[in-house]
Amino acid sequence: MRVRPGTRPDLAALDPAGVPAGPRTKAEGLAASGELGVRLAEYQERLYAASTAGDRRRVLLVLQGMDTSGKGGTVKHVIGWFNPSGCRIRAFKAPTAEERGHPFLWRIAKALPQPGEIGIFDRSHYEDVLIARVRELAPRKVVSRRYGQINRFERALAEDGVTVVKVFLHIGRDEQRERLLERLDNPDKHWKFNAGDIEERALWPEYQRAYELALERCGTDTAPWYVVPADRKWYRNWAVGKLLEHLEELDPKYPPGDFDVEECRKRLIAG
Amino acid sequence: MRVRPGTRPDLAALDPAGVPAGPRTKAEGLAASGELGVRLAEYQERLYAASTAGDRRRVLLVLQGMDTSGKGGTVKHVIGWFNPSGCRIRAFKAPTAEERGHPFLWRIAKALPQPGEIGIFDRSHYEDVLIARVRELAPRKVVSRRYGQINRFERALAEDGVTVVKVFLHIGRDEQRERLLERLDNPDKHWKFNAGDIEERALWPEYQRAYELALERCGTDTAPWYVVPADRKWYRNWAVGKLLEHLEELDPKYPPGDFDVEECRKRLIAG
Numbered sequence: 057m058r059v060r061p062g063t064r065p066d067l068a069a070l071d072p073a074g075v076p077a078g079p080r081t082k083a084e085g086l087a088a089s090g091e092l093g094v095r096l097a098e099y100q101e102r103l104y105a106a107s108t109a110g111d112r113r114r115v116l117l118v119l120q121g122m123d124t125s126g127k128g129g130t131v132k133h134v135i136g137w138f139n140p141s142g143c144r145i146r147a148f149k150a151p152t153a154e155e156r157g158h159p160f161l162w163r164i165a166k167a168l169p170q171p172g173e174i175g176i177f178d179r180s181h182y183e184d185v186l187i188a189r190v191r192e193l194a195p196r197k198v199v200s201r202r203y204g205q206i207n208r209f210e211r212a213l214a215e216d217g218v219t220v221v222k223v224f225l226h227i228g229r230d231e232q233r234e235r236l237l238e239r240l241d242n243p244d245k246h247w248k249f250n251a252g253d254i255e256e257r258a259l260w261p262e263y264q265r266a267y268e269l270a271l272e273r274c275g276t277d278t279a280p281w282y283v284v285p286a287d288r289k290w291y292r293n294w295a296v297g298k299l300l301e302h303l304e305e306l307d308p309k310y311p312p313g314d315f316d317v318e319e320c321r322k323r324l325i326a327g
Numbered sequence: 328m329r330v331r332p333g334t335r336p337d338l339a340a341l342d343p344a345g346v347p348a349g350p351r352t353k354a355e356g357l358a359a360s361g362e363l364g365v366r367l368a369e370y371q372e373r374l375y376a377a378s379t380a381g382d383r384r385r386v387l388l389v390l391q392g393m394d395t396s397g398k399g400g401t402v403k404h405v406i407g408w409f410n411p412s413g414c415r416i417r418a419f420k421a422p423t424a425e426e427r428g429h430p431f432l433w434r435i436a437k438a439l440p441q442p443g444e445i446g447i448f449d450r451s452h453y454e455d456v457l458i459a460r461v462r463e464l465a466p467r468k469v470v471s472r473r474y475g476q477i478n479r480f481e482r483a484l485a486e487d488g489v490t491v492v493k494v495f496l497h498i499g500r501d502e503q504r505e506r507l508l509e510r511l512d513n514p515d516k517h518w519k520f521n522a523g524d525i526e527e528r529a530l531w532p533e534y535q536r537a538y539e540l541a542l543e544r545c546g547t548d549t550a551p552w553y554v555v556p557a558d559r560k561w562y563r564n565w566a567v568g569k570l571l572e573h574l575e576e577l578d579p580k581y582p583p584g585d586f587d588v589e590e591c592r593k594r595l596i597a598g
Contacts, residue, residue: 131412132411141402145411145412236595244376246582250584317517320522320525324507324508325504327528
């Protein structure tokens with residue numbers, strides 16, 4: 057699941073419907089997710105608490121994947137575990153005119169989680185080496201330079217206490233067809249559909265290749281990439297939660313109070 | 328529960344442990360909240376969908392209340408109903424140096440929900456007529472001028488499609504004592520406590536008076552204030568949800584697609 061730094065994953069060889077580790081059935085997956093969520097929530101509270109005493113650490117979950125791969129659904133699921141007040145969610149769409157007037161990492165830097173928070177990006181700076189590459193939104197030379205820029209940016213984040221977890225939600229082309237057809241079948245879902253989705257889909261091999269390149273060039277020790285099979289929603293949800301166990305490694309501590317407990321108790325009881 | 332525009336509520340006369348309408352027991356309250364949440368989630372999706380077709384409408388929930396009145400808990404509960412990607416949560420703390428360099432509504436304007444979103448403020452611009460009044464953080468004349476500034480600001484929001492729902496979580500002084508003592512009893516909660524909380528509590532009557540003034544002067548037809556009894560968490564959660572039924576009045580519609588469904592279906596099946 058973890059892309060070894062410096063290697064190029066062969067996405068075609070990875071089964072998007074697979075369950076390579078952990079729970080093997082939906083029932084097992086839901087149970088495991090439930091248990092995981094309770095544990096992670098405790099760690100999130102500790103992380104937040106520690107930040108009030110000056111701990112700068114935080115987590116940034118970056119979600120990437122083709123249309124319908126479940127980025128939004130993952131956000132909804134993950135946030136369900138946590139206290140949303142300690143989460144900073146941001147969905148990146150096509151850049152605005154103002155954003156285009158700045159370097160591509162400008163809008164990313166503005167959306168980063170604060171100390172103690174869990175940041176969740178639905179799409180990210182990686183669009184600037186994905187759609188930008190496939191659709192030639194920038195000269196090839198400019199796009200090529202961005203991998204290094206991203207690596208330096210993410211390294212600076214790590215040095216500032218940000219644990220970056222990058223997830224590629226790996227959906228199969230057939231599964232995408234099913235999900236798009238479902239949207240077409242339901243008029244209440246038509247707003248989620250646009251004809252451009254079909255044109256993007258036609259560029260599937262180009263996108264897979266752009267992902268492989270991004271995963272290779274930006275899979276680093278400080279900010280590794282993970283490939284999560286995403287055809288089964290229950291598995292996807294469990295696997296992303298599993299990656300957030302990085303929170304446990306941080307092992308944030310509740311800070312002690314800077315007051316006299318007994319004296320405060322007396323004052324409270326008095327008035 | 329709704330403060331009639333132009334009248335000053337007598338907070339001392341309103342029972343913070345009361346259940347003035349709706350469910351009368353915890354079991355009834357939890358059931359009613361569950362049912363409410365399912366309905367509201369549907370409306371949130373519609374609101375968001377409508378925004379993709381140019382509908383500028385959105386909702387802003389403003390939560391105010393004394394320490395431990397449950398602002399954070401309400402955020403967590405309310406967000407549990409919704410798709411968090413369509414919510415914009417913001418907790419306002421003491422203003423930063425940069426924020427103090429701007430008019431007091433500057434940081435508020437930057438945190439507003441976008442079309443289709445539900446914004447949730449944990450504290451708000453009302454702090455500038457509450458703690459600012461009680462602690463004399465600004466000259467009395469400046470604070471007095473703010474009520475009118477707030478009303479004009481909120482009217483402009485309404486004109487721009489924002490439904491503003493302002494909630495005062497009304498907790499009793501004894502209940503606050505209990506909640507603060509609980510924090511003292513549990514070392515894992517000490518980070519939530521500081522000795523300043525006791526000093527604020529000593530100013531209880533001054534704060535209640537500042538709230539009464541704010542509710543009177545800024546309770547308008549376009550942006551009314553609501554008082555929610557907050558000693559019972561289950562009742563508080565249900566009541567805030569009930570106020571979000573404003574979403575139903577907006578009655579947002581799923582926009583139709585701008586594509587040929589049959590043609591898209593054929594193209595999808597083909598490739």
